[in-house]
Amino acid sequence: xxxxxxxxxxxxxxxxxxxxxxxxxxxxxxxxxxxxxxxxxxxxxxxxxxxxxxxxxxxxxxxxxxxxxxxxxxxxxxxxxxxxxxxxxxxxxxxxxxxxxxxxxxxxxxxxxxxxxxxxxxxxxxxxxxxxxxxxxxxx
Amino acid sequence: xxxxxxxxxxxxxxxxxxxxxxxxxxxxxxxxxxxxxxxxxxxxxxxxxxxxxxxxxxxxxxxxxxxxxxxxxxxxxxxxxxxxxxxxxxxxxxxxxxxxxxxxxxxxxxxxxxxxxxxxxxxxxxxxxxxxxxxxxxxxxxxxxxxxxxxxxxxxxxxxxxxxxxxxxxxxxxxxxxxxxxxxxxxxxxxxxxxxxxxxxxxxxxxxxxxxxxxx
Numbered sequence: 494x495x496x497x498x499x500x501x502x503x504x505x506x507x508x509x510x511x512x513x514x515x516x517x518x519x520x521x522x523x524x525x526x527x528x529x530x531x532x533x534x535x536x537x538x539x540x541x542x543x544x545x546x547x548x549x550x551x552x553x554x555x556x557x558x559x560x561x562x563x564x565x566x567x568x569x570x571x572x573x574x575x576x577x578x579x580x581x582x583x584x585x586x587x588x589x590x591x592x593x594x595x596x597x598x599x600x601x602x603x604x605x606x607x608x609x610x611x612x613x614x615x616x617x618x619x620x621x622x623x624x625x626x627x628x629x630x631x632x633x
Numbered sequence: 634x635x636x637x638x639x640x641x642x643x644x645x646x647x648x649x650x651x652x653x654x655x656x657x658x659x660x661x662x663x664x665x666x667x668x669x670x671x672x673x674x675x676x677x678x679x680x681x682x683x684x685x686x687x688x689x690x691x692x693x694x695x696x697x698x699x700x701x702x703x704x705x706x707x708x709x710x711x712x713x714x715x716x717x718x719x720x721x722x723x724x725x726x727x728x729x730x731x732x733x734x735x736x737x738x739x740x741x742x743x744x745x746x747x748x749x750x751x752x753x754x755x756x757x758x759x760x761x762x763x764x765x766x767x768x769x770x771x772x773x774x775x776x777x778x779x780x781x782x783x784x785x786x787x788x789x790x791x792x793x794x795x796x797x798x799x800x801x802x803x804x805x806x807x808x809x810x811x812x813x814x815x816x817x818x819x820x821x822x823x824x825x826x827x828x829x830x831x832x833x834x835x836x837x838x839x840x841x842x843x844x845x846x847x848x849x
Binding site for chain 2: 539540542548549550551552589590592
């Protein structure tokens, strides 16, 4: 029994080691993710929480993977221009106001998008500044 | 001012020393103090130390009902200053306060008092909506609305922000986000940066210590 556990631990370590030999794509995504986390801590965490849990009925969580997928093209606009009006996240209604981040550069927006769409249960991969620029051009 | 700060520091140090050899430590008492002639219970006169207390106030709460010091009679409470549309530190402060609120839901001895500093927008109806969204109902957590001059003066003189925080810090109390612990005798027993996890953890430790003081 002991040996079995030991064996599977060693196995797991091996798998992790192999998995961490990243491709260039993953490396870029990981860099975006790490930078995006710093931006998140500075600009978003006070309201949305350290684990994206939100704040009661005041601020929606960022753990609704379906919402974040369905609204992927709108995230850049939400971050840059803020958001108000009723939205439904995790089946709960929210109707408050998120302030704009008018001076945030496209690259920073891309990084924070990569962070929120890959953290807290999300797994959507890379997002580029070019995609952000295109999204912003289409903001309503 | 400097001497005041020194005396407070030495007082705290003294209290810490004292408390380190006692079974049940006591929290320090903040603020100015003076010796006053008082009449004792047996009618004789004597000199006693009188501590600074939270001055009398009267504001409207989230139900547009007046609240005063009497609302907090025989309670210890945590007070802070915030505004509902605050984009920066208030959500963190209230995230932390809400956690304590939830922990003490069934303890009638602890209350909460949040003063809005946005006298233009945060009318009682706005505070009510905010409280509901935060998941607060009932009388345990009061949200206070009042005229600018009164609220700001209370913050500065009543809650001693200058003593507790460096005066060079821009914005003073408002931007520092202190959670202030007040005892049943309206004295300040602690001030904790509501955005700092360590200080909030200290507050959580200090609440039972203060409550224990009143256990007979």
